[in-house]
Amino acid sequence: MKAAPFAYHDPRNVEEVLHLLATLENPRLLAGGQSLMPMLNMRVAFPDHVIDLNRVEGLDGVTERDGALRIGAMTRQRDVEEHPLVRARLPVMAEALSFVGHWQTRNRGTVGGSLCNLDPSAELVAVAAALDAVLEVRGPAGARDLSIHAFPEGFMTPALAPEEMVTAIRFPFWPAGHGHCFAEFARRHGDYAIVSAAALLMVEGGRVTRASLTLGGVAAGPMRLREAEAALLGAVPSEEVLRGAAARCQEIEAMSDPQAPAWYRRRLATTLVRRALETALARAGGAA
Ligand SMILES: Cc1cc2nc3c(=O)[nH]c(=O)nc-3n(C[C@H](O)[C@H](O)[C@H](O)COP(=O)(O)OP(=O)(O)OC[C@H]3O[C@@H](n4cnc5c(N)ncnc54)[C@H](O)[C@@H]3O)c2cc1C
Structure with a gap:
């Protein structure tokens, strides 16, 4: 199938994108196109205007600041997966990306596109929740921060106003x-997981001092x-x-x-x- 007709826009900066979002009827942002293009071609999405983010300056790159990595919304997933800062500070993200x-x-796919x-x-959504990520959102009223925990408004629906966009995401990293560990089960490698799990553990003095556990694929x-x-906090991390x-x-x-029942x-x-x-325990230096 082919996409229904739409007008194509090719802005060069965020201000231009925001102006287009605020003034056009039924627009849609295009990032890596790895989800949107199939949706257009299968006629699941019907925008009248497609706003291409690929030539917008200042939306990509990975930088470290204040205990977090800030990843531009348009940073390609492969660049993030291979980035030395990501591998050093957010190894769970590099591991999760290998399943995407x-x-x-x-x-082609971007971090912002996957989250939105x-x-x-989506593996990146689970990782963002595990790390308590914060999305940087821009709209006509200016900039705001949005916690990943407040981001899902419903099934595949982010808590963004139609005239807003995500410009970057901050991922706080855990201490060295x-x-x-990121683990998942999919029928074939490269398919979306049926269920995924992200675990982060800090073990000091033989006890768990910090734990983060997140599931993907079990709810919207x-x-x-x-x-x-x-339950893990303060415990000696035995197999039991x-x-x-x-x-x-x-x-x-x-x-x-239709893929899998709740049980x-x-x-x-x-x-x-x-x-x-x-x-995670083995990598933290402990043993179950
Ligand atoms: C064969 C195949 C297998 C795949 N397997 C997986 C998988 O296993 N796991 C997985 O997670 N994904 C998978 N994907 C999807 C892929 O990861 C996509 O890259 C991702 O879902 C969307 O990112 P994108 O940059 O391509 O965004 P696009 O497809 O361009 O956009 C996706 C949506 O996000 C919106 N959007 C994009 N950027 C912004 C922004 N900055 N602000 C606000 N809204 C925005 C768009 O308007 C659109 O609604 C697969 C895709 C394909 C084709």
């Missing part, structure tokens, strides 16, 4: 020596497992403790769809969280 589609799609597309199974937005995180934390996934409210997602979540915790 294929290197061909990551060459907000697929329930933390353990991390990423799910932080706050009770399991709390990790299994106990993972077992809390048996109680989550998981979605059902199967809960079972996958339990196994993936246990595996992710074991690997």
